[in-house]
Amino acid sequence: MSTHAPASSSTTHPRISARIGGIAESATLAVDAKAKALKAAGRPVIGFGAGEPDFPTPDYIVQAAIAACSLPANHRYTPAAGLPALREAVAAKTARDSGLEVEAAQVLITNGGKQSVYQAFATLLDPGDEVLLPAPYWTTYPEAVALAGGVTVPVVADETTGYMVGIEQLEAALTPRTKVLLFCSPSNPTGAVYPPEQVAAIGRWAADKGLWVITDEIYEHLVYGDAVHVSMPVVAPEIADRCIVVNGVAKTYAMTGWRVGWMIGPKDVIKAATNLQSHLTSNVCNVAQQAALAAVTGPLDAVDEMRTAFDRRRQLIVGLLDAIPHVSCPEPLGAFYAYPSVAGLIGKSFDGVRPASSAELATLVLEKAEVAVVPGEAFGTPGYFRLSYALSDQDLVTGVTRMAEFLATATD
Template sequence: MQAEGIDVINFGAGEPDFDTPQHIKDAAARSLQSGFTKYTPTSGTPDLKKAICEKLARENGLEYKPNEVIVSLGAKHSIYNAVLATVDAGEEVIIPAPYWVSYPEIVGLADGKSVYIETDESTGFTVPIDRLRAAVTPKTRMLILNSPSNPTGGIYDRKQIEQIAELAVEKGFYVLSDEIYEKIIYDGNEHVSIASLGDDIKKLTITINGFSKAFSMTGWRLGYAAAEKDIVGAMEAIQSHSASNLVSFTQPAAVAALNGPQEVVDNMVAEFDKRRKYIVGRLNSIDGITCAMPGGAFYVFPNVGKLYGKNFDGKKITTSDEFADFLLAEAKVAVVAGSGFGADNYVRLSYATSMANIEKGLDRIAEAVGKLA
């Protein structure tokens, strides 16, 4: 529609609407102009791996050596490598739902079996430890932990993380901890890296992070993983035969991101916080929609299930896909159906767009929902 000149308000974006900070772009430009355009080591340059180790120690309380770190073409690539390196055919991977859409697809590529635990607003979209324990079987190989979460913005607190760590050590399963949204948190919430809670859980943890969200570098495709040396070695072997290495001249830019000024991140999060509070308030003012306040990331995940069964122009809305189609056709507003996240009573809206767009889009949603009968 947008290509046809139609004014569509897009709440679907999974990337910050801010530009990559200038000092990061400058580092890439210098690298490119200096001729740093050849192959690099498969797992990343020594300088970048050193910077990642220093970051993990400084910010997360994690001590890793460079041979325990691998840099990949985005955090998704890191997750793909990690799952393929650790999960065998038929083994189970526990995935709390709602979940990021790629988790089950990646598990399927490894011939693993996804085991879902549904969550909702009553627990802040986090899994109570008793339900997690009940889902563990002798075939459980891994838990995928995403805090803060895409799509819900839910955050596990320190006590919950400690309980998960104790269970993982007791039962001996891996924890893939996707921490890509760690810097985008609100209301004094604390980000806890599960691997920091002791040597036993560190041995079972694959920590995933990257540059896309915190530094607004989605197109740069830079992510990394930290884990035991044998796991990283297996991931490196997979990466070597699938991608060779990541782009050479982006790696000095990643070093600049980690070691440079962090105020740009703080400023972005402060702006997101204003939008977060506004969009939640507006959504909750619309009859039939309820929206929990997310603790992190830049998404809201409103419950629209009370609108199911209502009609517009003779068409009944019964699913999140139908509701999303209705908003696009009637309101010219794009949202993401919850079905892809394993939660069909919900839709996802990203507030990584301007406040003007948010205001206009919510006006349109309110007007459109008011037409349902």
């Protein structure tokens, strides 16, 4: 018998796998949590970090959930792909809202839009496959790509193009390993809305190149002015058989906490993703699914009311931000975010402190002005702030004014 002591596992194997250890915390949720913690400690912090409507879920949806709690059928396992009635309703809602005709078998109900994004990448990507990711991008996309073994290839746009990428940029980023294009319009974090003809052109280009497209339509109903949302597989039917649409009830019905989303795609992809979900989470909470059923089969009155409020706040926040010296804020046409450039303030002196990045400037704004914003580093483009205007008009004005007064102290 050996007398040697076994090697310490801590010296031979890391405690956390490289795959999970390499994931960054969600920057938007981290900023929101920090703001809430400071508020709980008595600081008058105003947070622009969270990406959720500041409206309650409509009462008829809540009542449907309350009723669902009493039904024993909702106390049991149900099909992993979702309640059949909800899958049918999502197919009908998709045809109604975007003109995309799909069968219930092409719909998979997920735990929020975030799970549908993860499962879409996990279902399509093999190790080393590349994903074209227009930047600025939502913080979760590159992490989901990495978890699936893929490689993110950012395609960067800035305020000079309204934060929209062109086919020439996509073509330049293409390699033999490219498999997927991620497309999001209306965009988080910029609020950019691609014109219908540009959506169609990008869809045709992707089809011509043999790519898959994952198109995130979670903000489909939040567009303003003359902006129009279109679904890529509708305006570019050539891509329909290689396209996954991800969506959910979170933004349209003020249901971020209910965690119901879905992915729509070719039947073979949806079947494979359902197999994954059957081991990952099984079915989404049945009570939440029943609430979502009431939502997607009900009226769009709630989103109409929110859109009116967001449109007013959108114009208000852009005016306030654009008035700050060295800050430039393009007008967002969708979602509920403003994405101003603060590059002109990087390196300036704030009472002797010179922030070297927008992340450092955001920290200063939180400490000195007690305003929480998300720096552009979180979205793949340093030199910017993301501010959600899904908060009360009073808080919006107070917060931006407070930030503006601090930023105005910048000196060379």
